[in-house]
Amino acid sequence: MKPDRKILTNEMDNGSRLVQNMNKDQKDRRDKMDKLKHWDRFRQYLCYHEDISLSLDISRMRFEDDFFRQAEPQIEKAFAMMRELENGAIANPDENRMVGHYWLRNPDLAPNGQIREEINAAIRSIHEFARKIHSGQIKGQFGREFKNILVIGVGGSGLGPRFVGDALRTSGDKIRAYYLDNTDPDGIDRVMELLDKDLDRTLTVVISKSGSTIETRNGMEEVKGMYRQAGLEFARHAVSITQTGSKLDETHKEEGWLGTFPMWDWVGGRTSVLSPVGLLPLALQGVDISLLLEGAQRCDALTRNEDLRSNPAAQMALMWLYATKGQGGRQMVVLPYKDRLILLSKYLQQLIMESLGKELDLDGNIVRQGIAVYGNKGSTDQHSFIQQLLEGPDNFFITFIEVLKDRETGSPFIADNSTSGEFLHSFLLGTRNAISKKERESITITISEVNEITLGAVLALFERTVGLYAFLIRINAYHQPGVELGKKSAGEMISLKNRIVDDLRKCSGCKYTVEALAEKMGEEDIEAMFSILRHLVHNPEHGIKVEKNDSPNMNIFQYVYYYRG
Numbered sequence: 001m002k003p004d005r006k007i008l009t010n011e012m013d014n015g016s017r018l019v020q021n022m023n024k025d026q027k028d029r030r031d032k033m034d035k036l037k038h039w040d041r042f043r044q045y046l047c048y049h050e051d052i053s054l055s056l057d058i059s060r061m062r063f064e065d066d067f068f069r070q071a072e073p074q075i076e077k078a079f080a081m082m083r084e085l086e087n088g089a090i091a092n093p094d095e096n097r098m099v100g101h102y103w104l105r106n107p108d109l110a111p112n113g114q115i116r117e118e119i120n121a122a123i124r125s126i127h128e129f130a131r132k133i134h135s136g137q138i139k140g141q142f143g144r145e146f147k148n149i150l151v152i153g154v155g156g157s158g159l160g161p162r163f164v165g166d167a168l169r170t171s172g173d174k175i176r177a178y179y180l181d182n183t184d185p186d187g188i189d190r191v192m193e194l195l196d197k198d199l200d201r202t203l204t205v206v207i208s209k210s211g212s213t214i215e216t217r218n219g220m221e222e223v224k225g226m227y228r229q230a231g232l233e234f235a236r237h238a239v240s241i242t243q244t245g246s247k248l249d250e251t252h253k254e255e256g257w258l259g260t261f262p263m264w265d266w267v268g269g270r271t272s273v274l275s276p277v278g279l280l281p282l283a284l285q286g287v288d289i290s291l292l293l294e295g296a297q298r299c300d301a302l303t304r305n306e307d308l309r310s311n312p313a314a315q316m317a318l319m320w321l322y323a324t325k326g327q328g329g330r331q332m333v334v335l336p337y338k339d340r341l342i343l344l345s346k347y348l349q350q351l352i353m354e355s356l357g358k359e360l361d362l363d364g365n366i367v368r369q370g371i372a373v374y375g376n377k378g379s380t381d382q383h384s385f386i387q388q389l390l391e392g393p394d395n396f397f398i399t400f401i402e403v404l405k406d407r408e409t410g411s412p413f414i415a416d417n418s419t420s421g422e423f424l425h426s427f428l429l430g431t432r433n434a435i436s437k438k439e440r441e442s443i444t445i446t447i448s449e450v451n452e453i454t455l456g457a458v459l460a461l462f463e464r465t466v467g468l469y470a471f472l473i474r475i476n477a478y479h480q481p482g483v484e485l486g487k488k489s490a491g492e493m494i495s496l497k498n499r500i501v502d503d504l505r506k507c508s509g510c511k512y513t514v515e516a517l518a519e520k521m522g523e524e525d526i527e528a529m530f531s532i533l534r535h536l537v538h539n540p541e542h543g544i545k546v547e548k549n550d551s552p553n554m555n556i557f558q559y560v561y562y563y564r565g
Contacts, residue, residue, distance in 0.1 A: 038059065038060070038436070041059035041060075042057060042059045044059070045057070045058050045059045045315075046059070047309065047310060047311070047312045047315055049302055049310075049312070051298050051302070052295060052298050052299050052302065052453065052454065052457035053447055053448035053449070053453065053454055053457075054299070054312070054445065054446065054447050054448075054454060054457050054458070054461070055312075055445070055446045056312040056315055056316060056443070056444075056445055056446075057443065057444040057445075057446070058315055058316070058319050058443055060432065060435075060436050060441060060442045060443070060444070061319050061322060061323065061397065061441045061442070061443060062439070062441055063319070063322045067318070067322060068308050068318065071318050071321065072308075074321075074472050075308065075314055075317075075318060075468070075472065076306070077471065078314075078317070078468045078471035078472050079306050079314075079468075081471040082304075082464075082467055082468060082471065085099055085102075085467065086100075086102050086103075086109060087111060088100070088110075088111030088112075091476070091478045092268075092476070092478045092479045093476075093479070094479045094481065095265070095479070097265050097266055097478075098111070098266040099266060099267075099268065099271075099478045100115070100264070100266040100267065101266075101267050101268070101271035101272070101274065101275070101463065102300055102463075103115065103116075103119060104119060104267070104274045104275050104293070104296075105274055105293040105294075105296040105297040105300065105456070105460070106297050106300065107119040107120050115264075115266075118262065118264070122261060122262050122275075122276050123279070123289075123293075125259075125261065126261065126276060126279050126280050126283050126289070127283065127289075129239075129259060129261075129280070129283075130280075130283040130284050133146055133175070133203065133284060134174050134175075134284075134286075138258065140200040140201050140202075140203075140232075140236070140237055141200055141232050141233055141236045141237065142200045142232075144200055144201050145201065146175060146201050146202065146203045147175060147176065147198065147201045147202075148175060148176050148177075148178060148195055148198060148201060148202040148203070149175050149176075149177050149178070149202070149203045149204070149205055149281055149284050149285070150178050150179075150180065150191070150195065150202050150203070150204045150205070150223065151177060151178070151179045151180070151204075151205045151207065151281050152179075152180045152181075152204060152205065152206045152207065152216055152219040152220055152223065153179075153180075153181060153205075153206070153207030153208065153216055153241075153277070154181050154182070154213055154215040154216055155181075155269045155270065155350060156268070156269030156270040156271070156272050156273070156277070156350060157181075157207040157208065157213075157216070157241075157269055157272065157277050158179050158180075158181035158207075159181075159270075159343075159346060159347050159350055160270075160272060160273025160277065160278045160347060160459075161177075161273060161277065161278040161281040161282055162177075162179050162181070162343060163273075163343040163344060163346070163347040164273060164278060164282055164287070164292070164455055164459075165177050165281060165282055165285050165287065166340070166342070166343055167340045167341055167343070167344075167450055167455055168282075168285075168287050168340075168450070168451070168452065168455065169285070169340075170286075172286070173285050173286045174284070174285065174286035175203075175284050175285055175286065176285070177281055177284070177285050178191050178194065178195065178202075179191070180219040180223070181215070182215055182219075183214065183215040183218040183219065185222075188219060188222050188223075192223070192226055199226065199227060199230045199232060199237075200230070200232055200237070202237060203237055203238070203239065203258075203284070204220075204223060204234070204237055204238045204239075205238075205239055205240075205241065205280060205281055205284075206220050206238060206239070206240050206241070206242075206248060207240075207241040207242070207263075207277055208241075208242055208246070208248050209242060209243050209246065209263045209265075209269070210242075210243065210246050210247065210248075211242055211243075211246035211247030211248030211249060211250070211251065212246075212247050214487070214490070234255070235252075235255040235256050235257050235258070236258065237258070238252070238255075238257045238258060239252075239257055239258050239259045239260060239261065239280075240252040240257060240259075240260045240261070241260070241261045241262070241263055241276050241277055241280060242260065242262075242263055243262070243263045243264070243265065244262065261276040261280055262276060263275065263276065263277065268478060270350045270351045270354050270355065271351070271463055273459060274292065274293060274296055274456070274459065279292075279293075287452060288452050289452075291451070291452035291453050291456070292452040292453075292455060292456040293456060294452075294453060294456065295452060295453035295454060295455065295456025295457040295459075295460070296456035296457065296459055296460040297456075297460075298453075298456075298457060299313075299456070299457040299458075299460035299461050299464070300460050300464065303460070303461065303464040312461060313461055313464035313465045313468055314468055316443065316461070316465045317465045317468035317469040317472060318472075319397075319443055320332075320371065320465070320469045321469065321472050321473070323397045323441065324371065324473075326472070326473050327367075327369070328357075328367065328368050328369040328370045328371075329368075329370070329372075329395075330371055330372070330395065330396065330397070331371070331372045331373075331374065331395055331396040331397075332348075332352070332371050332372070332373050332374075332375075332396065332397060332398075332399055333374060333375045333385075333389065333396050333397070333398045333399070334348055334373060334374070334375035334398075334399050334401070335375050335376075335377070335378045335382060335398055335399070335400050335401065335428075335431075336375075336377055336378065336400075336401035336403075337377070337378040337379065337400070337401065337402060337403065337424055337425070337427070337428045338377070338401065338403040338450060339377060340403075340450045341377065341401055341403070341450065342376065342377045344401065344458075345373060345374065345375040345376055348373050348462060349373045349374070351462060351463070351466060352371055352373050352462075352466060353370060353371070353372065353373055354480055355466045355470060355477040355478070356369055356370050356371055356466065356469065356470060356475065356477060357369065357370035358370070358475040358476065360475075361473070361474045361475050362474045362475065362476060363474070367473075367475065369473055369475050375399075378400070378424075378427060378428055378431065379424060379427035379428070379431070382427075382431060386431065389435065389440065390434060390435065390438050390440070391438070394439075394440060396440075397440075397441045397442060397443065398432075398435060398440070398441070398442040398443070399442070399443045399444075399445065400428060400431075400432060400442055400443070400444040400445070401444075401445050401446075401447075402425075402428055402444055402445065402446040402447070403446075403447055403448075403449060403450055404446065404447070404448050404449065405448060405449035405450075406419065406420070406421030406422075406424075407421065432444065445458070445461075493528065493532070496523070496525070496528060496529065496532060497532045497536070499521060499523075500517070500521070500529060500532055500533065500536075501536070501542045501544070501559075503517065503520065503521055504517075504544060504557065504558065504559040505559045507559075508558075508559050508560075509558060509559075510558060510559075511547070511556045511557070511558045512556065512557055512558070513553070513554055513555065513556060513557075514526060514529050514530045514533060514553060514555070514557065515553070517529065517533075517557065530552075530553065533546070533555075533557050534546075534552075537557070542559075543559055543560050543561040544557060544558070544559055544560070545557070545558055545559075545560045
């Protein structure tokens with residue numbers, strides 16, 4: 001007798017549903033266990049400090065429970081080296097310099113009375129100068145009060161104040177800040193177009209420790225010319241932040257600028273935001289710099305504690321050590337869920353990558369260390385790379401930045417009985433859970449809101465973490481030979497450009513391929529010559545023209561005219 005096909009089908013369907021239900025039950029139990037496990041690790045490792053309204057959650061890094069115990073000898077050495085640093089040890093042997101950005105928010109820690117008084121005097125002068133600008137005691141040349149500041153500085157001289165200023169910007173700011181941080185002519189024009197009708201109401205702050213930084217010098221000279229074209233004396237609208245005796249220091253004295261503020265050789269550019277480099281522009285904007293310094297000072301005090309369970313910087317440095325296995329090549333994705341913190345990843349790129357990207361360790365061994373930093377803001381920009389984070393190479397860890405306060409006022413309910421801020425927060429939690437389910441790792445920093453105290457604490461937290469991590473892997477975080485090498489190479493290219501132009505001008509009307517010109521000049525870097533010539537013919541200043549050929553390397557170059565711009 002043949003089996004009833006209909007009965008068999010029903011039994012198979014019932015069996016399939018039973019298996020599906022069993023699989024669902026197993027999945028539900030597994031999810032429940034995972035959530036309980038996450039909660040247990042969260043309770044165990046959460047580092048929270050009410051004093052700075054900041055917490056650090058490292059529970060979603062997959063380290064073993066004995067990791068801290070095994071790392072104790074290394075972190076104890078790092079603490080000892082950090083104490084020596086703060087006590088005034090020479091930390092930058094290339095330039096025989098101390099590293100003292102920690103003294104900026106607590107001058108009493110400075111190694112001598114002179115440094116202590118210089119810091120205090122600088123802060124007093126910043127407060128006084130900002131008061132005179134805001135009250136109209138100091139005005140522009142045409143007698144109008146300043147309403148803009150133009151900050152000319154590159155690297156840390158621009159990134160730090162720009163990040164903090166943008167994060168704390170409000171409609172009630174006393175002065176609006178603009179920045180020139182590159183030597184891109186079009187970029188300069190775009191900024192200056194915004195200031196064109198109010199140039200006499202724009203105070204320019206020129207920042208350069210040596211006074212010879214190329215990008216800063218170029219920006220200053222271009223801006224000077226624009227003030228002249230507007231019938232204005234640049235000196236009556238300018239202040240400097242520089243080192244005593246620098247070229248910029250000499251310039252401001254010779255021309256009689258409105259004032260000057262100090263930079264010290266013991267403060268590196270990437271840690272200068274809480275020096276006059278950042279404090280002056282921020283005070284002029286209307287930021288309460290006393291609270292900013294207070295937040296950093298409070299965090300410094302907490303991160304000097306050698307109890308790992310209560311030290312967020314030590315915990316984060318050890319997580320970096322765990323994630324990288326003490327070696328270079330790992331990536332850190334920074335995802336702040338707050339539009340005000342959109343520039344945080346750019347700021348951290350310089351702080352972390354310039355500090356930790358090193359070829360040699362302290363013993364001179366080739367190690368090629370570094371942590372690559374990228375990211376932007378959640379949830380918008382995670383759409384551009386979350387797919388790779390979930391399913392691509394596992395060569396990264398994420399640092400989520402969570403801000404609890406949505407806005408100054410209450411929010412309307414949009415959908416699902418929820419506000420826009422609640423949706424943003426749910427995206428953060430959902431993304432973090434998805435990352436965890438894929439066994440990818442993350443750290444979460446939570447602050448109550450974006451204000452001077454919390455931002456000061458965040459700045460100090462990352463500065464301390466970078467210092468401790470560098471000591472853990474035995475590299476020097478406080479010099480940057482690669483940066484200097486790049487500057488030297490750029491200078492060589494300018495020299496080569498001048499030689500090319502001079503050689504073409506000597507024989508007006510003579511025509512050369514790049515190879516023929518290189519042979520005439522005795523120059524071996526033909527590729528660089530070709531790139532320079534291609535740039536010259538797209539700009540009128542040197543009067544170089546090209547006759548194009550089918551093959552670009554066979555193009556004919558010649559000097560045609562003298563530019564009268």
